[in-house]
Amino acid sequence: MNKFKQLLGVSGVLAASLPALISGVPAAQAEDIQQLRIAVKKDRYSVDPKKFNFTTRRPAGQIVETAVKPDENFIPQGVLFETWDYKDGVYSIKLREGIKFHDGQTFDAKAAIDALKLYDQGRSDFLQIDQESFDQTGPYTFTFKSEINSSLVIENMTHRGASLFSINGERAENPIGTGSYLLDSYKPKQSISMKRNADYWGDAPKVENITYHFIADDQVRLLALQNKEVDIVAEVTPQMLLSLPKDGSVVVHESRPIRYVALLTNLHGKAPYDTLKDKRVREALAYAINREQLAQVLFNGKGVVAKGILPDWMFGLGDKHVDGFDYNTQKAEALLDEAGWTKGSDGMRSKDGKPLKLRLVAAYPNVSSVRPMPELLEQMFRGIGIDIELVQVDDSGVYDDTYLATGEADLYMEFASNNNADPTYLLYNLFHSKTPWGYQYTAPGGKLDTILDNARQAQSREKVIELVREAHREIVQTKLAAIPILMVPNFNLSRPGLNIPMFEHADWIDYGQVTQTK
Amino acid sequence: MKQFVFKRTLSGIPTLFGMTLIGFLIIGLTPGDPIEMELRRLGVSFTAEQVEALRVEYGLDKPLIQRYFIWLLDLFRLDLGTSIASGRPVLELFKEHLPITATLSVLAFVSSLALSLVLGTITAVSQRTSVSTSLYVLTMFLVSVPSFWLALFLLAVFALGLGWFKLLQFGNAQDLILPVITLTLGNAAVMSRLVRERIIAVMSEDYIRLAITKGLSRRAILGRHVLKSILPPLITNWAISFGSLLGGSVIIENIFNLPGLGQLALQAIAERDFAILQAYLLFMGLVFFLANFAADLTNHWLMPQLKEDDHGVR
Numbered sequence: 001m002n003k004f005k006q007l008l009g010v011s012g013v014l015a016a017s018l019p020a021l022i023s024g025v026p027a028a029q030a031e032d033i034q035q036l037r038i039a040v041k042k043d044r045y046s047v048d049p050k051k052f053n054f055t056t057r058r059p060a061g062q063i064v065e066t067a068v069k070p071d072e073n074f075i076p077q078g079v080l081f082e083t084w085d086y087k088d089g090v091y092s093i094k095l096r097e098g099i100k101f102h103d104g105q106t107f108d109a110k111a112a113i114d115a116l117k118l119y120d121q122g123r124s125d126f127l128q129i130d131q132e133s134f135d136q137t138g139p140y141t142f143t144f145k146s147e148i149n150s151s152l153v154i155e156n157m158t159h160r161g162a163s164l165f166s167i168n169g170e171r172a173e174n175p176i177g178t179g180s181y182l183l184d185s186y187k188p189k190q191s192i193s194m195k196r197n198a199d200y201w202g203d204a205p206k207v208e209n210i211t212y213h214f215i216a217d218d219q220v221r222l223l224a225l226q227n228k229e230v231d232i233v234a235e236v237t238p239q240m241l242l243s244l245p246k247d248g249s250v251v252v253h254e255s256r257p258i259r260y261v262a263l264l265t266n267l268h269g270k271a272p273y274d275t276l277k278d279k280r281v282r283e284a285l286a287y288a289i290n291r292e293q294l295a296q297v298l299f300n301g302k303g304v305v306a307k308g309i310l311p312d313w314m315f316g317l318g319d320k321h322v323d324g325f326d327y328n329t330q331k332a333e334a335l336l337d338e339a340g341w342t343k344g345s346d347g348m349r350s351k352d353g354k355p356l357k358l359r360l361v362a363a364y365p366n367v368s369s370v371r372p373m374p375e376l377l378e379q380m381f382r383g384i385g386i387d388i389e390l391v392q393v394d395d396s397g398v399y400d401d402t403y404l405a406t407g408e409a410d411l412y413m414e415f416a417s418n419n420n421a422d423p424t425y426l427l428y429n430l431f432h433s434k435t436p437w438g439y440q441y442t443a444p445g446g447k448l449d450t451i452l453d454n455a456r457q458a459q460s461r462e463k464v465i466e467l468v469r470e471a472h473r474e475i476v477q478t479k480l481a482a483i484p485i486l487m488v489p490n491f492n493l494s495r496p497g498l499n500i501p502m503f504e505h506a507d508w509i510d511y512g513q514v515t516q517t518k
Numbered sequence: 519m520k521q522f523v524f525k526r527t528l529s530g531i532p533t534l535f536g537m538t539l540i541g542f543l544i545i546g547l548t549p550g551d552p553i554e555m556e557l558r559r560l561g562v563s564f565t566a567e568q569v570e571a572l573r574v575e576y577g578l579d580k581p582l583i584q585r586y587f588i589w590l591l592d593l594f595r596l597d598l599g600t601s602i603a604s605g606r607p608v609l610e611l612f613k614e615h616l617p618i619t620a621t622l623s624v625l626a627f628v629s630s631l632a633l634s635l636v637l638g639t640i641t642a643v644s645q646r647t648s649v650s651t652s653l654y655v656l657t658m659f660l661v662s663v664p665s666f667w668l669a670l671f672l673l674a675v676f677a678l679g680l681g682w683f684k685l686l687q688f689g690n691a692q693d694l695i696l697p698v699i700t701l702t703l704g705n706a707a708v709m710s711r712l713v714r715e716r717i718i719a720v721m722s723e724d725y726i727r728l729a730i731t732k733g734l735s736r737r738a739i740l741g742r743h744v745l746k747s748i749l750p751p752l753i754t755n756w757a758i759s760f761g762s763l764l765g766g767s768v769i770i771e772n773i774f775n776l777p778g779l780g781q782l783a784l785q786a787i788a789e790r791d792f793a794i795l796q797a798y799l800l801f802m803g804l805v806f807f808l809a810n811f812a813a814d815l816t817n818h819w820l821m822p823q824l825k826e827d828d829h830g831v832r
Contacts, residue, residue, distance in 0.1 A: 042785065187777075188777065189781060189782075190777050214775070215686070215775050216772050216785070217773050217775070219670060220670075220685060220773055220774075220775060223674070223678055223685055226678060227684075227685055229685050229686045395550070396550065396788075397548065397549050397551070397552075401551070434566065436565065437554060437557075438554065
């Protein structure tokens with residue numbers, strides 16, 4: 001037996017050293033980094049006292065921490081909160097002990113309540129906590145209620161905008177948080193630098209200093225990486241992926257697929273934008289899309305065929321509740337025939353002398369983010385006899401007011417994601433008829449509104465998820481308010497040798513834990 | 519002269535007012551609600567009531583004309599409003615961003631001026647030579663090529679290829695070299711064509727031909743006669759060029775990542791940050807007004823015999 005153990009031990013050592021033996025160099029080891037430079041698009045750093053929860057984003061996220069963070073399934077897990085419970089409309093919180101703010105102040109129940117109360121003074125109180133309900137029940141425990149009797153307050157606390165600041169000090173000049181980094185310097189529109197917090201309560205960061213450089217132009221961000229002026233590019237467009245050098249000087253890092261590309265359909269349009277009121281036409285469109293081909297051509301081949309607009313791993317939703325649509329042009333043509341749209345000698349369809357022509361608007365978040373998908377879809381739809389008027393708008397304001405709010409289009413191509421741990425967030429804001437985002441024409445209304453309202457009011461997470469599955473099916477399968485096309489990962493680019501702990505939500509990539517291979 | 523200054527100032531007031539009103543209406547009527555755009559970008563859940571409350575807070579709930587007069591009254595108190603995106607006073611943002619744009623524009627203007635005079639003169643006086651033709655083709659190329667392409671080309675060659683410059687700016691004077699060259703090349707090419715045309719036109723005048731036949735040197739003719747004749751239209755053109763440089767720096771600042779007024783304005787357009795946009799329009803209007811005013815004054819001083827209406831058209 002002992003000999004067997006020895007043999008195992010020797011085998012283990014050999015296996016571990018195999019790469020080194022083969023290559024003649026020591027095995028790759030991760031090492032800490034002194035200075036990490038990250039290129040991001042815009043300077044959205046602001047901790048203005050009146051609106052700090054409005055724009056506090058990624059860079060500030062290293063300095064101040066949230067109470068909870070999303071786990072790998074986007075379910076909240078404790079950071080500053082150790083445990084929480086929601087019962088009879090009351091949240092009971094137990095804080096993690098032994099945490100101090102950067103100025104040495106203990107992070108206890110009083111400090112946490114003070115920090116949460118700051119949100120009521122801000123201009124965007126999206127947590128909607130009943131400010132009168134805070135009750136300190138112990139040095140590290142307290143309770144509160146939701147203003148709107150929501151069971152999803154903790155989920156909303158995963159947003160970086162809900163980070164907890166100390167009420168001491170001037171937040172803009174010297175934000176005091178509990179995070180793993182301290183603000184070092186800030187040059188508006190240029191860069192923000194932070195240094196490692198030696199007294200950090202959690203896992204020590206592996207990077208000594210982090211600097212975010214704000215570079216607005218996509219191509220210049222890529223050039224800066226190639227010119228070794230930054231180490232990581234954190235916001236990557238498909239256009240950048242298409243223009244990557246082939247010499248291995250730039251490495252692509254990707255998360256699991258999270259962003260969806262989908263066509264939202266106009267369900268309530270007035271003529272001439274009323275064609276899609278007929279579900280058979282919506283289904284025909286869904287069957288006419290060759291998703292496999294699009295997945296190969298676009299996004300560096302990293303996209304995957306989508307059955308829905310929420311990924312199956314998110315919230316533990318799974319994908320059994322949706323069926324998806326395969327590529328079946330025969331079925332698509334049969335559906336159009338059945339709907340009375342007959343093919344003419346030119347291969348294009350018409351009904352009662354009216355040609356089958358649809359307006360497709362590609363705009364969100366901008367044209368470059370999905371190009372050339374609109375053109376490819378146009379060809380696919382023409383293949384089944386549907387004429388497409390392609391409108392590409394590079395301004396989300398024009399898109400919102402000119403096409404979305406007026407219903408003056410048939411199809412709206414969107415490239416977006418559910419970037420919130422509240423499972424109802426995306427579906428409610430996009431598809432409830434009371435949508436605050438102006439999607440009235442693509443919201444089915446009726447049964448879906450009831451499901452989403454119930455989901456928002458449900459008092460247990462299990463019930464919320466069950467209702468979200470039901471709503472999701474209603475949207476992408478039963479009503480086809482959205483025709484899913486692809487799911488796409490979140491990308492980063494870096495110089496070779498860097499190990500980035502990728503995460504689906506860009507705000508939650510912990511750049512302090514980046515290492516480099518020796 | 520005093521009367522001239524007084525008249526010009528007086529005529530500028532309604533122009534500026536009209537410009538602010540038109541600017542305000544254009545910005546106000548542009549599709550896109552800044553509050554909704556910001557909220558969706560942030561990815562947090564909001565109720566319609568909260569959106570409305572924010573709209574009230576920023577005064578976006580009031581009728582456009584009422585908003586204009588409120589803005590105008592605030593303007594007299596030197597209050598340019600507050601940026602929706604950053605929450606900071608617009609005046610403060612302008613103080614931060616103006617120095618870079620002003621430095622960039624002044625440097626580009628001075629170098630454009632010098633280069634355009636040299637290029638324009640050479641191509642005019644040595645017509646039908648290989649040097650003149652080559653320079654003419656070069657200026658045509660520079661006039662045609664978009665500034666963003668030129669900027670990316672210079673970056674690829676001098677930063678990425680030769681490694682002489684950095685892409686990221688750190689506030690050093692050398693950070694402005696490539697942006698100034700980009701702005702200068704395009705602008706000088708345009709300006710040099712006017713210099714060339716004016717010189718060719720003046721050189722064909724009878725009094726110049728007479729001077730040539732009298733044996734006056736080319737340098738003397740150019741310095742004493744031609745320059746004097748071509749200056750008034752050139753000064754007016756230079757004034758417009760200076761304003762265009764300030765406005766044209768938007769793309770260049772974006773590519774070279776310079777935190778100037780152009781970059782501020784570009785971001786404000788995307789975010790419908792009305793307060794910044796309105797202030798930017800006012801500023802650009804003032805620059806064009808003052809530049810033209812300065813050009814008129816200079817012309818008036820150089821050639822007082824010119825009638826007022828002739829300024830800039832002769």
